[in-house]
Amino acid sequence: MTSPSPRLRDVLADVPSYVPGRRPAVLEGVTPYKLASNENPYPPLPSVLEVVARASQEANRYPDLLSTELTAAVAAHDGVPAEHVVAGPGSVGVLSQVLTATAGDGDEVVHAWRSFEAYPIVVRLSGARSVAVPLRPDGRHDLPAMAAAVTGRTRLVLVCSPNNPTGPVVTAEEVDAFLSAVPDDVVVVLDEAYREFVRPEAGAPDAVALHLAHPNLVVLRTFSKAYGLAGLRVGYGLAHPAVADALRKTAIPFGVSTVAQAAAVASLEAEDELLERVRAIVDERERVVAALVGQGWDLPATEANFVWMPVGERATELAEACGAVGLSVRAFPGDGVRVTVAEPEADDRFLEVAARFLRS
Known part of the structure; x- marks a missing residue:
């Protein structure tokens, strides 16, 4: 006889699990960067x-x-x-x-x-x-x-x-x-x-x-x-x-x-010292946005520490292209991709991916 399953709330059948930002794949000779969770790239003071x-x-x-x-x-x-x-x-x-x-x-x-x-x-x-x-x-x-x-x-x-x-x-x-x-x-x-x-x-x-x-x-x-x-x-x-x-x-x-x-x-x-870091992140965000707009992207006006790539059905494709170069980003299938503003080296790598993706 099969044991009955434990009784759980019916509502759980309609509740998706929260999806955290994934860690980047480790590739030989490539520094990995996580741009998937909107984390601050700087450690605590x-x-x-x-x-x-x-x-x-x-x-x-x-x-x-x-x-x-x-x-x-x-x-x-x-x-x-x-x-x-x-x-x-x-x-x-x-x-x-x-x-x-x-x-x-x-x-x-x-x-x-x-x-x-x-x-x-x-x-x-x-x-x-x-x-x-x-x-x-x-x-x-x-x-x-x-x-x-x-x-x-x-x-x-x-x-x-x-x-x-x-x-x-x-x-x-x-x-x-x-x-x-x-x-x-x-x-x-x-x-x-x-x-x-x-x-x-x-x-x-x-x-x-x-x-x-x-x-x-x-x-x-x-x-x-x-x-x-x-x-x-x-x-x-x-x-x-x-x-x-x-x-x-x-x-x-x-x-x-x-x-x-x-x-x-x-x-x-x-806070004064921390806000200097915030200003640096905002400056880097503005650099990234300007570069993306220069490539031809049409983006929402972000005021956060991330940019939104409205690629619709190609969201998974863009995320995979980033993953292939050691970057993890947050894909929302069918809608777009969110990319955290991070270290300039990581952002430069993402900009290269974005330019190739737009040309494709």
Whole structure:
């Protein structure tokens, strides 16, 4: 007799697994580069690594449950009350807390598509239904269409700016109009994982000021990208007290390690030095974009640390061409390829592949 299979939630049949950026193939005589995960090419600063080493000596102890020192540092940095700050294991960890606190069976969550790949996954795991609103042809959020998609069942709206994987931001004027159109009892998340790479002239909103003015607005930020702490998993959300308290209730206990908390605080203290690296990445991004446009590519206006190659059905083909020269990139079959801005040597190699691909 065959043993019955363990009973699992039916919803899992509809949930895809998250696909991480693959490591590049190791080729003889070729330096491999990973351009698939939007990681910072620079390691943490020496001063941050010293703090990490000291904090790791307390690994036998549970971390501070409320991330008290980090919460105070973020509050001072962003100019918000400390009770508005909720730390979590990366901004996606805080997003999961938001979903648990706001949406369940029969509810709807509105988000753009294509956008961050984790959105439909965490939405379905909550029991809610994704309402995916297509991006505009230029890779930007269609906020009027997203506002029109809000119904009586909508509990949450996700706005990713800059949008992952296409790169454009939503503007201050667009967000103002959008927040005016969305009911006050619907929580809106502004996911700013890449905010440090945004140029002032892009017209992005002051998310902190918006948050303080709108009790239903939650802002997500992370130390994974610009701060180079992707492996430590630390981010935070800004939420008004009623929502912030709900997010703390839905958090995994001790989800942010002592090492991660200490590294994030040290990174904020060294922000001027870190932002010099960010400026270097932005300069390199602009060089890469200019070269691609010069080759003849038509690209979305990226304000993140990556570029989007809208190659449609040829996405896998472009990814394979990159893999053949020791580069891993992130292919989204049927849509395009996202390429992280990295070391100039890696970017030069990608530009050579892109030129050959366009000619073909």
